[in-house]
Amino acid sequence: MKLYIKNMVCARCKMVVESEFEKLGLQTISVELGEVELQNEITDSQKEVLLKNLQSLGFDLLDDKKTKTIEKIKNLIVDLVHHKNSELKINLSDYLVENLNQDYSTLSNLFSEIENTTIEKYFISQKIEKVKELLIYNELSLSEIADILNYSNVAHLSNQFKKITGYTPTSFKQLKDNKRIQIENL
Structure with a gap:
């Protein structure tokens, strides 16, 4: 069971x-x-x-099928971003279709309907939280973080980070109260 x-x-x-x-x-x-x-x-x-x-x-x-599917999508994305960095190079839609055996447009429409956001935006918010975590650890350069999370370059990461958080990665690192969000609250 x-x-x-x-x-x-x-x-x-x-x-x-x-x-x-x-x-x-x-x-x-x-x-x-x-x-x-x-x-x-x-x-x-x-x-x-x-x-x-x-x-x-x-x-x-x-209990219901829709909620289970949404939770599976979220768990796959969290697992992909936070635990399987090397697999981030694959297309997200292909990854979800492969793991859930459902058409991506069906998954996307269901996710948007239930969560009031897109799968892509949820994926980006997970990546940004991972960037925050890696910035706080201060063990990797921004270039290494961009590479790990499959950003095309540092500028792309920085632009997306600023758009989501309102801070550049550098100014975020300098904050005393780093504003990380718990994964389950995304």
Whole structure:
């Protein structure tokens, strides 16, 4: 049995969610971003307790097909941007079609309808958050960051960064209160 969970965006989320399943004695086969596969069916009472526990931690169970698809799109994008830098060179629409086995225009229309933004804008906001993270770490040059995140050049990264944040990457680095946004709030 598979359950779909909203707001799972990182490895730490996976650990927390897996822990909640263990607390209830539910054996998992796999725990991935936004998705948990169980060995056995879950009872309604277990599902109720699980939902309550997950919601207290900022997660939620997803039930309808549209919401599940949106969450899968978001999880694929988060995983791509934050964990699979080398794969950023592929076309986003091809990546989503390949992983979700659905037509891109269907995915795009559904995402826009539910999220009130485009897949592309969501993808860009994830990339900008990754840029912020890398700028704060101060281990890579802007040129290296542009290369890692598959920007055509530093100017393209800088222009997009300023358009989204209102700051140049350099002025953002100099801020004492770096304004990063949690991934699940994008």
